[in-house]
Amino acid sequence: MASGLAKFTSAMDRLYEFDREPVSLDKLQSGGKFAGLFAGEHVAATEFVIGAFFVLHGVSARELLLGLFLGNLLAVLSWAFICAPIALRTRLTLYWYLRKIAGPGVTFIYNIANAFLYCVLAGAMISVSATAVGLLFGIKVPALDAVLPTSAGWVAIVFVLGAAFTAMAILGFEKLSRFAEICSPWIFIVFVAGALAMLPKLGVGRDLANFWQVATTKIWNGVAAGGQEKFGFWHILFFAWFCNLAMHVGLSDMAIFRYARKWTYGFYTAFGMYPGHMLAWICSGIMVAAVGRQMDPGLMAFEAAGAAGIGAVLLAGWTTANPTLYRAGLALQTVTPNWPRWKITLLAGGATTVLACFPVFFLKLLDYVAIYGLVLMPIGAIVFTEHWIFPLLKIERYRAEARGWTFNWAVLAVWLGTLAACFLLPIHLFFKWLPGWFIAAGSYTLLMGLEGRRRGTK
Amino acid sequence: MKILLAVSSLLSLLLCLAAPLLFFLGILPEASYKLALLLASLGWFFLATSWASYGRKKSP
Numbered sequence: 413m414a415s416g417l418a419k420f421t422s423a424m425d426r427l428y429e430f431d432r433e434p435v436s437l438d439k440l441q442s443g444g445k446f447a448g449l450f451a452g453e454h455v456a457a458t459e460f461v462i463g464a465f466f467v468l469h470g471v472s473a474r475e476l477l478l479g480l481f482l483g484n485l486l487a488v489l490s491w492a493f494i495c496a497p498i499a500l501r502t503r504l505t506l507y508w509y510l511r512k513i514a515g516p517g518v519t520f521i522y523n524i525a526n527a528f529l530y531c532v533l534a535g536a537m538i539s540v541s542a543t544a545v546g547l548l549f550g551i552k553v554p555a556l557d558a559v560l561p562t563s564a565g566w567v568a569i570v571f572v573l574g575a576a577f578t579a580m581a582i583l584g585f586e587k588l589s590r591f592a593e594i595c596s597p598w599i600f601i602v603f604v605a606g607a608l609a610m611l612p613k614l615g616v617g618r619d620l621a622n623f624w625q626v627a628t629t630k631i632w633n634g635v636a637a638g639g640q641e642k643f644g645f646w647h648i649l650f651f652a653w654f655c656n657l658a659m660h661v662g663l664s665d666m667a668i669f670r671y672a673r674k675w676t677y678g679f680y681t682a683f684g685m686y687p688g689h690m691l692a693w694i695c696s697g698i699m700v701a702a703v704g705r706q707m708d709p710g711l712m713a714f715e716a717a718g719a720a721g722i723g724a725v726l727l728a729g730w731t732t733a734n735p736t737l738y739r740a741g742l743a744l745q746t747v748t749p750n751w752p753r754w755k756i757t758l759l760a761g762g763a764t765t766v767l768a769c770f771p772v773f774f775l776k777l778l779d780y781v782a783i784y785g786l787v788l789m790p791i792g793a794i795v796f797t798e799h800w801i802f803p804l805l806k807i808e809r810y811r812a813e814a815r816g817w818t819f820n821w822a823v824l825a826v827w828l829g830t831l832a833a834c835f836l837l838p839i840h841l842f843f844k845w846l847p848g849w850f851i852a853a854g855s856y857t858l859l860m861g862l863e864g865r866r867r868g869t870k
Numbered sequence: 871m872k873i874l875l876a877v878s879s880l881l882s883l884l885l886c887l888a889a890p891l892l893f894f895l896g897i898l899p900e901a902s903y904k905l906a907l908l909l910a911s912l913g914w915f916f917l918a919t920s921w922a923s924y925g926r927k928k929s930p
Contacts, residue, residue: 608894612896720908
């Protein structure tokens with residue numbers, strides 16, 4: 413067992429070898445590059461679903477605007493004040509920094525968890541694209557409460573798309589990444605175009621004088637659709653905040669910010685948040701209201717923008733599932749050390765395609781996004797605590813590295829314990845991560861402080 | 871050439887936005903708006919891809 417794990421961890425280290433050393437000063441990037449990167453990264457296929465779900469969950473227009481504005485502001489501040497400063501001081505990826513703190517064994521488990529979560533996310537993107545292709549063949553989108561595949565046609569389309577996305581990820585990840593850069597501004601424009609074109613259908617006049625009245629009565633009218641939970645201001649604020657929780661509070665974006673010249677580059681995430689996670693969500697809300705509140709991204713986009721709309725849904729799914737499949741493959745490569753990249757991507761793509769057949773992952777996307785962030789959040793809290801709090805309390809840092817621990821059991825216990833505590837907390841899923849962060853930070857400080865005192869190493 | 875490609879690709883993106891605006895203002899009928907959006911989109915993909923490839927070919 414120990415030798416097997418050692419083999420896996422050494423394979424994992426080889427895989428991430430290229431970014432083992434802190435980024436050198438000559439590799440640092442300008443602020444403009446960060447603005448461009450974030451602007452292109454946050455307009456995905458899932459935006460077609462998220463904004464539409466806010467309408468189905470009966471959010472009022474005022475709650476939506478205020479919740480999105482403040483929630484996205486909190487997300488930007490989390491990148492700027494939590495993620496970027498640690499990345500700049502260490503110039504390392506989360507993988508290597510976590511390895512110093514938690515040991516290679518915990519990092520290995522973290523990678524596997526990440527791979528699975530990435531597969532589910534890529535699966536949701538394939539499902540969204542399947543709604544666009546399904547429209548061409550007259551295949552109905554599963555009902556809102558569907559969990560299992562609803563028809564052979566749906567499964568066939570998902571398999572064809574999954575196979576196509578996987579094949580293209582295998583054949584040319586780099587080329588597709590460059591193509592995605594071209595797609596992202598256009599996809600954003602299609603969101604705006606679709607919403608604008610749907611306004612007359614909702615009764616908005618050419619002078620926009622009655623826009624607010626239509627918005628509050630026909631779009632975000634505060635009435636939840638049948639079987640959907642009613643959301644309010646706090647749900648929206650927290651959703652916008654935690655939508656990229658794994659990236660900011662969870663510190664995954666250390667991989668990006670280690671190239672920043674200043675920690676203030678964290679504020680450039682606003683270029684991604686406000687167009688992608690505010691304007692695009694508002695646009696998809698308008699589109700779903702105009703098609704009678706049917707959760708069918710393909711139909712929504714087709715009605716709003718014709719063939720270009722169908723193309724936007726398909727391309728948004730494809731270009732965002734591709735890097736997600738790549739990241740899942742990279743994380744999975746740790747368990748299959750001798751496999752070539754194509755075989756790993758095929759495995760990740762196969763798993764993702766099977767998951768995509770289950771409509772529950774895209775129909776419960778809001779809950780899934782919450783769970784995704786929640787599962788990875790304790791690791792971010794642990795790294796934050798070790799980086800900032802331990803020096804203040806004079807607790808020894810990086811003990812896993814110094815003592816050659818494979819597992820820092822305190823990290824594992826705090827991670828699992830925090831998730832158990834969050835599960836038991838009698839509050840809505842969307843709000844659980846915030847007290848969870850403090851539970852993780854507090855309990856990790858306590859455990860490591862006690863461990864240090866026990867060993868006399870304080 | 872690169873500047874020409876950049877300007878024309880940005881123009882095609884602007885056209886993607888102008889088409890729904892003209893439909894909203896009642897100047898274009900729905901079918902024409904959707905066709906204009908599709909053509910402008912194809913223009914964007916063709917021109918922006920050429921713009922991006924041109925930059926890469928010229929860079930050392």
